[in-house]
Amino acid sequence: MQNNNRKPIILVDADACPVKEEISSISHTYHLDVYFVASYSHVVKNEILGTWVYVDDEKESADLYILNHARKNDVVVTQDLGLASMLVSRNVYVLSPRGKQYEESEMELRLHMRFLSAKERRQGNHSKGPKAFSLHDRENFVHSFQKTLSNIAGILE
Template identity: 55%
Template sequence: MPKKMQTIFIDADACPVPIKQEIQDICRNVPVDVLFVASYAHVMNEEKNTKWIIVDSNREEVDLYIVNHVIPNDFVITQDYGLASILLPKGVYVLSPRGKRYLEKNIDDLLYMRHLSSKERRAGNRVKGPKPFRKEDKERFSEEFKKVLKKEGLL
């Protein structure tokens, strides 16, 4: 029998505030642990049914905490393609704050595009950053997040 989702980890350093609030609202009555993992510089007010894990501000500390604590069927919300690529083989659900589901079949393309952008920046070329966060992004996130929670029987 497959193991049920036990924990939802949020890479809170780069997660937009409206998404953090949406997660708290949706998870208010969900019977799983909700862990916001953040460095000292990115802590937000704690709500009922959520817990904050505070790590050092060193580069990748949040990612390392998440990688070292997830188990199969946990859920991670992150914008970090590299972190997602490490989590997917572990059997973890991974979703971006904009509602994009990271999957084994799309992660290589995302990592390649990130590599090309990084190469351009190192060459001194200007690269477009992410588009401004919009209401539609929050709605897409909410829909995808709830879809996974329903699939797991948590909503």
């Protein structure tokens, strides 16, 4: 994975990713390699097709692995806004498991909103949290992921 002239790959922050099967299936269609990055505490018995990379249980280990291995035109699937903000500035495609493609132009606002939410929680004001992951979220992800991989395929031709 170290070669700068390699074809794009897909890196997945796999610990809490609800769309691993979709990622594996769709990426196979586009002949792109998938790396599922998970901590040792989340070892999967029935691993989904792809390369599984296990990292330490430390809080940011999977994020650091992805950050150190993602290159221009790669695709990363993560829910982590901090990781997303670092990657989009490197021309990495970043999608959430709900199908949201992160753009560099929106990251400052998103990070500021995350900061304000964390500040509220520290003051004891807790919101409901994110809504449950739905079939609609899964469909949005599949659509966005296919569109992103199609765009990458067009760039490579």
